[in-house]
Amino acid sequence: MRIMRENEFEKRVQQKMGDFNLRPSEEVWTAVERRIRKEKKRRVIAWWPLFFLIAGGGIAAGILLTKKKGKEEIITANKKTETPIQSSLEKTSVPEPVNNSINTANPDTATNKNTAIIVKRSSDEIKIIPVKSATSVKPDRQLKEKQTNVIQKQQNNTEVNNKDIVTADNKNNKKNENPLVTNTVPSTKNEPLIPARDSAKVSNIAVVTKQDIPQKNQKQEHVPQPPDSVSKKETTKTTNKKTKKWDWGIHFSAGRSSIGQGLSFAGQRLYFDALALQSSSPPGLFSNSSSPVPPSFSLATGVYFKKAISKKLDLNAGLGYSYLSTKINAGSRVDSTRQINNYYSQGLTVNNFYRSDGNSSHINGYHFISLSADLSWRIIAGKKINIYWENGFSYNAMLGSSMLHYDRNLQGYYKDNSLLAKNQLAFSTGFSIPVSKRLGVSPFVSYNLTPVLKNSDTLHFTNYGIRIRFLINKK
Amino acid sequence: MVKDCLKGKPEAQRKLYEQFAKTMLGVCYRYTKSLKDAEDVLQDGFVKVFLGMHQYKFEGKLGAWIHRIMVNTALNFLKKNRKYRDEMYFKEQPLHPVAADNPVIDLQAKELADLIRQLPQGYQTIFNMYAVEGYTHVEIGELLGISDGTSRSQYARARALLISWIEKNSLETKNENYAGK
Numbered sequence: 001m002r003i004m005r006e007n008e009f010e011k012r013v014q015q016k017m018g019d020f021n022l023r024p025s026e027e028v029w030t031a032v033e034r035r036i037r038k039e040k041k042r043r044v045i046a047w048w049p050l051f052f053l054i055a056g057g058g059i060a061a062g063i064l065l066t067k068k069k070g071k072e073e074i075i076t077a078n079k080k081t082e083t084p085i086q087s088s089l090e091k092t093s094v095p096e097p098v099n100n101s102i103n104t105a106n107p108d109t110a111t112n113k114n115t116a117i118i119v120k121r122s123s124d125e126i127k128i129i130p131v132k133s134a135t136s137v138k139p140d141r142q143l144k145e146k147q148t149n150v151i152q153k154q155q156n157n158t159e160v161n162n163k164d165i166v167t168a169d170n171k172n173n174k175k176n177e178n179p180l181v182t183n184t185v186p187s188t189k190n191e192p193l194i195p196a197r198d199s200a201k202v203s204n205i206a207v208v209t210k211q212d213i214p215q216k217n218q219k220q221e222h223v224p225q226p227p228d229s230v231s232k233k234e235t236t237k238t239t240n241k242k243t244k245k246w247d248w249g250i251h252f253s254a255g256r257s258s259i260g261q262g263l264s265f266a267g268q269r270l271y272f273d274a275l276a277l278q279s280s281s282p283p284g285l286f287s288n289s290s291s292p293v294p295p296s297f298s299l300a301t302g303v304y305f306k307k308a309i310s311k312k313l314d315l316n317a318g319l320g321y322s323y324l325s326t327k328i329n330a331g332s333r334v335d336s337t338r339q340i341n342n343y344y345s346q347g348l349t350v351n352n353f354y355r356s357d358g359n360s361s362h363i364n365g366y367h368f369i370s371l372s373a374d375l376s377w378r379i380i381a382g383k384k385i386n387i388y389w390e391n392g393f394s395y396n397a398m399l400g401s402s403m404l405h406y407d408r409n410l411q412g413y414y415k416d417n418s419l420l421a422k423n424q425l426a427f428s429t430g431f432s433i434p435v436s437k438r439l440g441v442s443p444f445v446s447y448n449l450t451p452v453l454k455n456s457d458t459l460h461f462t463n464y465g466i467r468i469r470f471l472i473n474k475k
Numbered sequence: 476m477v478k479d480c481l482k483g484k485p486e487a488q489r490k491l492y493e494q495f496a497k498t499m500l501g502v503c504y505r506y507t508k509s510l511k512d513a514e515d516v517l518q519d520g521f522v523k524v525f526l527g528m529h530q531y532k533f534e535g536k537l538g539a540w541i542h543r544i545m546v547n548t549a550l551n552f553l554k555k556n557r558k559y560r561d562e563m564y565f566k567e568q569p570l571h572p573v574a575a576d577n578p579v580i581d582l583q584a585k586e587l588a589d590l591i592r593q594l595p596q597g598y599q600t601i602f603n604m605y606a607v608e609g610y611t612h613v614e615i616g617e618l619l620g621i622s623d624g625t626s627r628s629q630y631a632r633a634r635a636l637l638i639s640w641i642e643k644n645s646l647e648t649k650n651e652n653y654a655g656k
Contacts, residue, residue, distance in 0.1 A: 009577045009638070010606045013587065017607045020584035021497035022504055028514050029492055032521045033485070039526055040483065337534065339543060341618060347523055347547040349530050349540070409617040 247306045249472045253444070255465015257324035258295035261458050291356065291406075296325040296363055298463050300370070306471065314376040314388070316469075322368045322396065324461055330362040330404060330413050331355030338414070342407055344455055345416045354404060354413040362413070364403040366461075368396040368424065376432055388432040390442060396424040424450040430467065440469045477537060480528050488525055495538060496521070499545045505588055505603050506549035508559075508596075520548040546608055550618065553600065562596035581645045590640050598633030605630050 302320015309315050332355050340348040354362060374392020401420055404413035430444030448461035479487030499520060503513040523544050531540050553559040580587060591599060600619070604610045605626070612630070616623040 009580075009634070012580045013606045014609070016580055016582070016584045016587050017501070017505065020501040020504075020588055022500040022510075022513075022585075024496050024500045024514055024517055028496070028518050028521075029489070031518050032492065032525070033488070035518070035522045036488070036525050039522070337532075339547075341547045341550070346551050347527065347544040349532070351532065 245307070247471050247473055249304060249306070249438070249470045251300070251302060251304050251318060251320065251467060251469045253298075253300045253465050253467035255298050255444075255463060256295045257298035257326065257461060257463040259293055259326050259452055259459050259461060261460075291328040291330065291358060293326050293328055293364075296327040298322070298324045298465060300467075302370070304372075304469060306376075309375075312378040312381070314378075316372075316374050316376055316390070316392070318370075318372045318394075320370055320372075322370045324366045324368070324463055326364045328362050328364060328404065328413070329358040329360075331357035331359050334412070338410060340407055340410065340414055340416070342409065344419055344453075345405070345407075345414075348414075348416055350414045350416075353410055356406065356412045362402075362404055364401070366401045366403065366420075367399040369399055370394045370396040370426075372428070374428065386434055388434075388440075388442075389429075390432050390444070391429050392427075394426045394428060394446070396426060396448070398422040398424065419453050419455065421450050421452060421454050424448045424461070426450075426461070426463075432469070438471045442467045442469070477528065477531060477533070480525065491524075492521060495541050498538070499541060501584075501588070502542060502545045503549055505591055505607065506546075506553065506600065508592060512552070512556075516545070516549045516552045519552065520545040523548060546604075550600070553596070559596055563600060579645075580641060582641065586644070587641075590637060590644070593640070594633055594636060597629055598636065601626055601629045602633040602637065606634070 300320055300322035302318055302322075304316055304318035304320075307315045333352055334355060335352045338350050338353055340346075340350055372392060372394035374390050376388040376390045378386055379389045380387040398420060401417050403415070403417070403420065405416055405419065406413055426446045426448045428444055428446035430442045432440050432442035434440045443465070444467050445462070445464040447463075450460075451457045452459045452461060476487050476491055480491055496517065500513055500517050503516040503520070504510065507513045507516060520541075524541055527544075531537065553563055582590070591602060594602060601615060604615050604618075605612065610618070612623040612626040615621075615626040619626070
């Protein structure tokens, strides 16, 4: 009865207060609106660095991957412009090119012994121009002079009409004093000669091989072939050039990750009670009321790019995915709505939570996309073994997490990813031991300089394990 | 309206604010000592409402969800603000019997709210949470970090004090009316 009467008073109070309202000043809405816009802008801005890094990484990767091909094309183009015959051809005053049919060798097949470049011109002449390999950029002066002489002789001897010029790859054989073979063949049209360097601009370009050339028009004399030793030397030169470029490959690492105050390894079993409500002040981070947080599995994979800066120093840059995790002893999941109201999560409604009876383990997983850069310094350079010391930084953007937070009022765990610092900067160090030219194994340790939680600067990730790097374009 | 708010449409946000602002300011007013502080709480609360709108699962009334956020924001404000925090200490006191008085509240809502606001900060908070919001003493104890016994005791004292003020106020009003006649 007393309770009933007591409740009557409360009911009256509730009724009175239910009707109670006050009109706020206009400044309140203005401030609310301004803060919402500001917060949204801040959230958008927070994603820009990630966007730029990913975009930058992608562009860099694209450039690096296409650079090699581009360089080879440039070398071929240079080779064409410096083909001995070209200078002499340019000297001959010829009309404007009309309907020229020029066949030039594909850069990729330029080193093929059977490759020939056919330049059809308004004469009956076919010229076989030696196409040097990718490394032989500057023509031999003697060779040039000889070739020029040949052209001049041809011009002097005959009124040349309908000439076809065929260039053949003879691998820049220096011993071969006269690689140029000139044949005069009948032609039906008067076509002007096109300088070789302009040949690439002509649309009707086709790759032909020596076999493709009709025998009628190809009364060629013997085209000397380079000795094998010369080819090998050229191949070595090409390889040396490539080592100065970016190499690329894939990496994979596996290990263990943990959360702790400072550098934390397997031995440290922390009690994670970060979100327990004590009083008005922030609660202590660790207590025995919640589960310990031992380390758990971690992995990372992605692509990386490597460039030799000096004999002892390499630069590595990578883009990939990484996963860190820790383990807690949570309990059964309860699908029930709860209001979380502690120092960190205020007014948060959760639709499910986990009991803290410790009956089942829960993996707090953290997914990142990471952009890394490190310097690799060769500290031991032996005949049998080389050891590199690697130091670098990585930017990690959190894609998602299954982390649970403990709440003392709830007596359990709940999920609130808004508490996590989404952008993480990490420092890593380790030793790399090359197993082969392509494969390297490196034990590493990385420490996240950015705290795990936004509102607490004490907890940091530590990750350690073995990383394997495999170069794909290394020859 | 909620969906439009989720899309970030300013008109919808303004509309939602207009719909609930008056009532919610009444809630904030009961927990604070000044109108300015109440408006600060209201502002913080609505920022949380709009930024956390995705957490509203359309289960239950929107007004109740906003109301809970306002109460939590108000409690947080009291904890963070030194002016309130210093006054809001809770002594472990012996259980105080709840008085059987059930006076008729012959006051306007604003007058009653002003009387509640004149209670000591600890009493005011617990009275609001128990009598108006309907929290249990166990819940109040958990939210404020005190035992449920302390909450009961504090509430009983707050209630007794408030009733005495209400009765006094009623008596004065009657006397004034009588003198007026």
